[in-house]
Amino acid sequence: MEFDLDKIFRARREKMFSYLKEHGLSAAVFEDSEDGRDLSVRYFTGHPSDALLVLTSDGAECLCPWDENLAAKKAHVGKMIPYTRYDRAAEKAIPALLAEAGCPEGGRVAFSPDISHRNFCKYEKALAEAGGRWKIECVGDSAHEYVVSLRARKDEYEIYCTRQAARITDSMTEVIQGKVRLGEFANESDVALYIEKQLRADGCERTSFDTLAAGPDRSFAIHAFPGYTGGSWGTRGLSILDYGVCYEGYASDCTITIARGPLSKEQEKLLDLVETAAAECRKLYVPGGKVRAASARADEIFAAAGLAMPHGLGHGTGLQIHEAPFVSKKSDDSVLFQSGNIVTLEPGLYDPALGGVRLENDVLITDTGNEVLTHSRIFRL
DSSP: OOOOHHHHHHHHHHHHHHHHHHTTEEEEEEEEETTEEOTHHHHHHOOOSSEEEEEETTSOEEEEESOHHHHHHHOOOSOBOOGGGGTTOHHHHHHHHHHHTTOOTTEEEEOOTTOOHHHHHHHHHHHHHTTSOEEEEOOTTSHHHHHHHHHHSOOHHHHHHHHHHHHHHHHHHHHHHHHHHTTSOOBHHHHHHHHHHHHHHTTOOEESSOOEEEOTTTTTSSSOSSSOOSSBOSSSEEEEEEEOEEETTEEOOEEEEEEESSOOHHHHHHHHHHHHHHHHHHTTOSTTOBHHHHHHHHHHHHHTTTOOOSSOSEEEOSSSSSEEEEESTTSOTTOBOOTTOEEEEOOEEEETTTEEEEOBEEEEEOSSSEEEOOOOOEEEO
16 A cells, blocks of 8 residues: 655644644654663654654644654655754753744743653753743643544554554464464474574564463463563463564454363363353454453452452553553543553463463454454464
8 A cells, every 4th residue: 555654753743733723732742762762763764773853832842853864755844954063862852952943932832741750850950051042841631642632542653563563463363373284383492593583584574572481380370471482382281372463563462271171170261261252252343442341341250250350451652562442341441441442352361280272362342343353363282
């Protein structure tokens, strides 16, 4: 598909310009650096890493990349000034960028509420030394929190990128199933290293998180530690593979369970319960549905069997592997599924003696219901 990326990224920034004006903020500063990875920089410009971004209430914008050659190829933004002009020092760059962008003086400039105390003091001092023309502001309901809500509902390009990640994930899952059936993948590192190599051949950037390959001896853990070893995988019992890939920054996230028999009745019960929960809870992944209700349905199914799931039912995905909304019993009743959300559905049960079972897929909330993007399942061998 062809996309006008300049137009898409500009449309995202336009929403922020309007927010700043409506809330009496002069500008917002976004920083993607070793001190803190704010992927809003990529969301608004397409530039993948290490940059400062200033957006003002007057609709001005300025990107300051650490790698200007990379930015020239990847960024979609009106104005760009290389970091080298400011000795690669954010405290020098930020006041200069605000001035370059024509940020209205005397106003408030929103910084991330996640900023470290050290950086807050450093930037506050830098703005004061610039004549006190702007006031630094870091509050929980800042412009940065508004970006969280924007990123929760994907636009057409984000959905396309996630579909690509899901397609590549599905193709690898099918190969993995075949190889484990033939005995070509017999340990955890076999499958994990296959994923690392193949995703790059398929045009992806990286795994969307560290792959978790846990054989029958380690699948009792929600997230096995370490992520994978040289231990057996796909052998008799229950094995889990939790993995995903990033395509143009957008993540897939799936979990398959390999169930190789003969299995005990107790293990079969775990498998059946997880499959039932996945099917039943998917019915509640609809626009306007309460995310808490979906989580509660899984809890009801497991509780009826005297069991409990020790984690949430799902989470949004996007430029980060965990984004809003979060499908959990801790979610507020006011949090609803919305068209454009891409959310995992991942019921799981774990037992130190029996092993673990998890079934996870990525689900797109549509105007009329939902669409499953990945097609993981429990493989019975």
